[in-house]
Structure formats: structure tokens, C-alpha cells
Amino acid sequence: MPPRRSHKKSRAGCRRCKARKIKCDEVHPRCGNCTKHGVACDFEHPGVADALTPVETPRPMTSTSNCDSPSTSTLPPTPSVDPSTPLPLYRNPEPLPLTSNSKSSRMMELKLLHHYTTITCETLAISSPVSEKIWRDTVPNLAFTGANFLADALLAVSALHLRYHSPQDQELIRASHAYMASTLSEYGASLSKGINESNAEALFLTAALIAFQSTASRIFTRDDGGDLKERSDGYALPLSWFHSFQGVKAIVASSWQWLRHSGIVIPIIESQPALNLDLSGENANFFGHLLNGVEEETSSMDDDPASQVLTRQAYQHAVAVLDWAHKIPHTGAPLVFLATVSRRFVELLEARRPRALAILASYFGLLKCLDGVWWLKGVARREVMGIVSLFDPDDEEWWPRLQWPLRIALYEGDVIPPDIWGADWAAEKTLLDEASQNGGFVSHIEILSQMFSAMQNMPTSMPDVLDVVAHQTLYNQSRTPNRHILLQDGTHSPH
Numbered sequence: 001m002p003p004r005r006s007h008k009k010s011r012a013g014c015r016r017c018k019a020r021k022i023k024c025d026e027v028h029p030r031c032g033n034c035t036k037h038g039v040a041c042d043f044e045h046p047g048v049a050d051a052l053t054p055v056e057t058p059r060p061m062t063s064t065s066n067c068d069s070p071s072t073s074t075l076p077p078t079p080s081v082d083p084s085t086p087l088p089l090y091r092n093p094e095p096l097p098l099t100s101n102s103k104s105s106r107m108m109e110l111k112l113l114h115h116y117t118t119i120t121c122e123t124l125a126i127s128s129p130v131s132e133k134i135w136r137d138t139v140p141n142l143a144f145t146g147a148n149f150l151a152d153a154l155l156a157v158s159a160l161h162l163r164y165h166s167p168q169d170q171e172l173i174r175a176s177h178a179y180m181a182s183t184l185s186e187y188g189a190s191l192s193k194g195i196n197e198s199n200a201e202a203l204f205l206t207a208a209l210i211a212f213q214s215t216a217s218r219i220f221t222r223d224d225g226g227d228l229k230e231r232s233d234g235y236a237l238p239l240s241w242f243h244s245f246q247g248v249k250a251i252v253a254s255s256w257q258w259l260r261h262s263g264i265v266i267p268i269i270e271s272q273p274a275l276n277l278d279l280s281g282e283n284a285n286f287f288g289h290l291l292n293g294v295e296e297e298t299s300s301m302d303d304d305p306a307s308q309v310l311t312r313q314a315y316q317h318a319v320a321v322l323d324w325a326h327k328i329p330h331t332g333a334p335l336v337f338l339a340t341v342s343r344r345f346v347e348l349l350e351a352r353r354p355r356a357l358a359i360l361a362s363y364f365g366l367l368k369c370l371d372g373v374w375w376l377k378g379v380a381r382r383e384v385m386g387i388v389s390l391f392d393p394d395d396e397e398w399w400p401r402l403q404w405p406l407r408i409a410l411y412e413g414d415v416i417p418p419d420i421w422g423a424d425w426a427a428e429k430t431l432l433d434e435a436s437q438n439g440g441f442v443s444h445i446e447i448l449s450q451m452f453s454a455m456q457n458m459p460t461s462m463p464d465v466l467d468v469v470a471h472q473t474l475y476n477q478s479r480t481p482n483r484h485i486l487l488q489d490g491t492h493s494p495h
Contacts, residue, residue, distance in 0.1 A: 015042045029182065044182075108175055109155060113140070116158035123161070123374055124212060126332035128271035138264050139205055147202035149186035153209035156180035160216050164374050167220070180213055200255040201264050207248045208268075211338075214244040216375035218382075235386035237360070242346045245338035273331045277320040285323040286422050289401055290359055291315060297355060314344035318359050322366065327423050329369035337363050352390070358401050361387040365405030368416065384409035 013024025014031050016039065025032040027043075034041035117136055125131035143151035156179035163172040187206050190199055218238055252259060252269075259265045278285065294315050298308040318341050325333040348356035361384050368380035384405045391398055408416065418424050 016040075029185065108171065112155045112158040112162070112175065112179075115162055116140070116154050120158045120161045124157075124208075125268075125271060126335075126370070126373065130267045131271040134264055134267055142202060142205070142264065147199070147206075149183050149190060150202045150206045150209075152179045152183040152186065153206045153213070156183055157209050157213055157216075160213060160220075161374065164216070164219065180210075183210065195251070195255045197258045200251075200258040201262050204248070204251050204255065204259060204265050207244075207251045211241075211244040211248055212375060214240050215379075218379070219375075219377070235389050237349060237352075237387075238383065239346070239350060241338055242341070242349070245335075246343075246346070249339045272336060273328055273333050277317075277324055279316060279320050285319075286326050287319050287322045287359075287362055290319050290322075290355065290362065293397075294355065297353075301353070310342075310344045311348065314342045314348060315355060315359070317342055318345050318356075322359065322362055325366055326421075329366050332370065334363065334366040334370065337366075354391070354398050357387050357390060358398055361402055361405040365408040368408045368411065380405075381409045 012026055014026075014034060017024035017031060017033050020033075022033060029044040030041040031043060034043075117140060121136040121139075122132055124135045139150070140154060143154060156176055159172050159176035159179060163169060163176055166172060183206065187203070187210070190203060195203060215238075218241075294312055298311045302308040302311050318337070321337050321340055325337060345356060345359075349360060364380050364383040364387070366380075367376055367383075370376045371378070371380060388402055388406060391402060393399055404422070407420065411420065
């Protein structure tokens, strides 16, 4: 007989695998066998361990009058039933051996799902009934098809929303962190395997929910052991917002071949107002003063000509988005800023270049119009004051350029008068109608997708060059009448 092959024994397997007497791969947070069979694993839910404890099966009573058949059961007599008595359509099942922990987990998930489908979903879409219906009905149904990371993301955002109303609820705090941690783990694992037709929609929606969560979590930074002020450098910039929203852009760009036909994603994208950017700088605009002196800055602070071009274009594009959003702020347009600015602009923020910080302060001033949305509540005041704290009040160059965001952030009324805001609210509908006649958001994403496809075949150092080409393309198109442009590309691959 040939010797048996050596193998590694599983000594720390999950309770379900032990009960079935099969080898457990001990993968966390859910082992392979439990994942394969679609059942709960006590690695992921420790409370389920007690429910998996084997229950002793009662032995049948043996007949004492028949020694030859010791295994024969003595069955109770069959009760007589009146033919007119209706028989039950089902048998009462045995009660599940649920522990207090597993019951509590079930109730929490029911609570979170109910809150999401009745309240939270309405806050994810700004002024878009079509998107609201998709977030309420279609997205949960998609999660039920096996997209566990999407289901966890829904529960995480719902828990954070409930926590907004009950900040000290420890169960909600744990649930929010736990579900988002699970989301990020499974979302990352799915991305590492590649985006395809079957998971593109779920990955896009999950990326969007992660962006929502990243933004809303800023409310609880101090409560969660962090602080808006870093120990050494003072105010901490919310760079995670840019990273998460840029992640949504990366998912769209890399999976557009499937998303362009999606009945779920396209209505959400089309609910965004079409970008109408003026990159020429020839027309009067509200935030043009933020570009004063940009040539001198790039010449003195950027070493090579290519970097100077990238920096100048990053500033110009960011200010163009601010000018566009400033005219239609109640549509949710300011949120587009996070996803559309270039990678170079984020790098300038990380370096804390004064011009980038001043542009960011103006962006947060725009969010004052969305102060009624729970995950943006107080953002304008908190972030503008934080950015202003990084400047010297005696700075004659930059302090005057911070006065508009300061004035807006500190405004106490519910409706900011047009003379203070600097734009006429009555013009919003006209501007939206004009933009919609020249193509929606989807037509603009086609440009981004083409650029992303080209970037896939370039060397690692080429995306910066692509930024230059993209900006020049958008600049040329912005000078063409009735042409409305979307994005300057600074996309990162999600892999």
C-alpha cells in the first residue's frame, strides 16, 4: 500500500466545518466552505457559533417484545382524524437554536435595511426622483443576488445615518465600522480579480456608497478617536474624500463598456447636471481671481516645463468646475468637483500649496447650499474655518481671496441672498436646460473612457502626459459653440 500523502490538518477551523467533519481552509472573515454553500460562518459572525453546536439526537424507543429487531421503533398510535377536519398545509418547524447574540445581529440588520429603504436612500440622490427609486428598490435587489460587498455597504451607510441621529449609540458605532470594514475587504478582493460584466454595476454602486461613507464619516472624526487637527500640522485636509470619489471615476472609466448599457447606472449618472466648463479663461467668471499670478507661481515652484503645464492646467480646470457649480449649486453640482479635478490638483493639495487651499476653501463654500443634506451638514463652516486657520491673516496675497468662502460659511440664514452668493438663483433652470440640449453626463463620460483606454496601453510615466493632452482637447472643444465638456483626466486604475 503506497504511503499516504502528507497534509496539513485544520486545527482552527470554523464550527460548521468541524460539525460536518470536513477540512476548513480557515480563511477569514468567511471560510471557503461556508462561502461555497452560502451559509453563515462563525469567523464572520461569532454569535452563530452557539447555533452550530451539535444537538444530541434522541434515540428511538426499542420494542421489548421483539428481541430479533432491536432497531425497530415503537411508534405512537396514529390519532383518528375526522374526515371533515382540514389538515394543516405545513408542519411547524423546529425552532432554530438562536443565541442572544445572533438574534441581536439579525434585528440590527433588519433595522438597518428598513432604515435604508425608507429613509437613507432618499438622501443619496439630490433632486432626482429616478435615482432615488433606484437606490431604494433596485440597488438592494442587486445586493441580494450575491454582491455581499454591496449589501454590507448599504448597511454601513444606513448605520452611519442612524448614528447621525443617535451619536452615542455604541451598537450603531460598531455596526457602521464593522460593515464598512467588511465592504472594503470584499470590494478590494473583487477588484483584484478584475471587473467584468457581471460585477461592474455592483462595484460602481459600492464605490459610490464608499464615497458617501467617507464624506459622512468626517462628522464623527473626533468621536472615533481622530481629530480634525493633526498633532503637528494643525488642520487635517479631507483628502480621503478626493480619493474615494476619484475611485468612483476610475470604476466608471474602466468598466464603461458594460456600464454604458446599464439600466441601473445610467439613470444615476444622467441625474447629474452636464458639465459646461469654460477652460479658455477669456470670459468673465466669479472665481477668476484665484488664478491671478498662476504663471509666476508655476515658474518659481515647479522645476521642469512639463510640471509647470500640469500644475497650471490643474488650477485652471479646478476653477472652471467651481465657476460652473457656483451657477447651479442646488442641483448637487458642487459634489462633481471631488471626482472631476485632476490627479495633479490632489497632489497640490497634499503639498498644501496656498492656491490649491484657496480653491478648496471656495469649494467648501459652495457646499453651504447643501447644508440640509445630513452627510453634508456643517461641512461648509467646519472645513472653511479649518482651511482659513492655515493662513496668516496678514497675508496680503491670499487672505483677501478667502473672504467669499468665509462670508458664505458664516452666514446664518437658510437662504443665501443672490447678492451675497454672487449669482442669480433664477438662472439655474435656464442654465440646466441649455446644458441638457447639448448632451448629458453620459456623453461626457465617453471622452473619459476613451482616454482611460488609451492610458492602459501607455508606460507608467505616461498618465501625466495624458493630462496635458486631455486638457488641450477639452480646451479646444470648450471654444466650440454649443459644445459642453466633462472631465480632465487624471484617472487611476482601480486595480
